[in-house]
Amino acid sequence: xxxxxxxxxxSVDGVVxxxxxxxxxxxxxxxxxxxxxFISRADTVVMGRVGYEQWSDYWPTAAEQDGxxxxxxxxxKLVASRTLSGELTWQNASLVEGDxxxxxxxxxxxxxxxxxxxxxxxIVRELLFAGLLDRLTLMTHPVVAGSGRHLFxxxxxxxxxxxxxxxxxxxxxxxxxxxxxxxx
Numbered sequence: 001x002x003x004x005x006x007x008x009x010x011s012v013d014g015v016v017x018x019x020x021x022x023x024x025x026x027x028x029x030x031x032x033x034x035x036x037x038f039i040s041r042a043d044t045v046v047m048g049r050v051g052y053e054q055w056s057d058y059w060p061t062a063a064e065q066d067g068x069x070x071x072x073x074x075x076x077k078l079v080a081s082r083t084l085s086g087e088l089t090w091q092n093a094s095l096v097e098g099d100x101x102x103x104x105x106x107x108x109x110x111x112x113x114x115x116x117x118x119x120x121x122x123i124v125r126e127l128l129f130a131g132l133l134d135r136l137t138l139m140t141h142p143v144v145a146g147s148g149r150h151l152f153x154x155x156x157x158x159x160x161x162x163x164x165x166x167x168x169x170x171x172x173x174x175x176x177x178x179x180x181x182x183x184x
Contacts, residue, residue, distance in 0.1 A: 002108045004046075006117040006124045007137035007150060016121055017149035019141075026141040030169035032067075039071045042116035046104065046127075051119020056090035069171035072118070078103065080123055092095060097148075104132050121149055123153045129157055133180050136161065142172040 009019035016167050047055070055072065077093040080100045088094060096103045104127060107115055117124050117133070127133040138151075160181035167175050 002110065002112055002115055003119065004104060004108060004115045004132055004136040005038070005042065005135040005137065005140050006127070006133060007035075007139065008124065009139045009141050010138045010151070011062075011145035011148075012140060013146070013148075014150045014152070015145035015148035019043065022145040023141055024143070026110070026143065026171055026173055028169050028171040028173070029169070030167070031139065031173050031175070034137075034167070034169075034175050035137070039068060039116065041075040042071075043075065043113035044115045044127060045075050045077045045118050046107075046115060046123060047070065047077060047079055047118050048120030048123045049079065049084055051123075052077070052079045052084070052090070052093065053079070053179045055119050056088070056093065057097045060090060064093055077106070080120075080126075099125065101132060107138075121151060124151065125156075127182065128159060129150065131180075131182065135164075136178045136180065138176050138178070140174045140176070165170050 008014055008016045009023060011022055059069050059072050059121055070109055073091055075092060079088060080096045080098050098176060104115070117127060124133065128136070141168065160183065162180035163176060164179055165177040169175065
């Protein structure tokens with residue numbers, strides 16, 4: 001069975017929204033290697049409408065096609081949206097037909113690599129609390145963002161995670177890999 005994974009940039013105060021506003025100088029060679037390892041395991045991406053709209057405007061024409069740009073442009077992308085319709089313009093992108101949870105369950109049963117959830121806090125939350133997210137990677141930068149959306153909110157259900165691995169990069173980023181426990 002394929003694993004559904006999510007990797008999010010994360011501030012010390014828990015913000016995951018708009019990391020481009022607070023990451024600044026936090027990237028280093030080890031962070032790049034970690035991101036490369038994450039995307040190398042995935043051969044399908046699930047994303048939400050907002051992430052799709054932002055990234056489809058940027059990545060296809062980005063002057064610098066780094067490892068992530070090359071990956072995200074080429075990989076099959078399933079876009080969950082209640083408002084988009086018709087054919088999507090970004091290469092290898094298609095709308096999820098029907099229920100997102102049913103589509104992800106069916107995709108998990110197929111052959112292939114990891115299914116990475118990218119560009120969507122809402123989608124990560126929905127899949128996590130529906131019991132469909134298998135692994136969560138948080139890349140915590142040594143910064144207090146101050147404001148922005150958090151991955152976890154008051155009133156969320158108790159969700160147990162198992163720490164599989166943790167490393168600290170030379171610039172002080174802490175990369176933690178968690179498995180989502182199914183035992184309550």
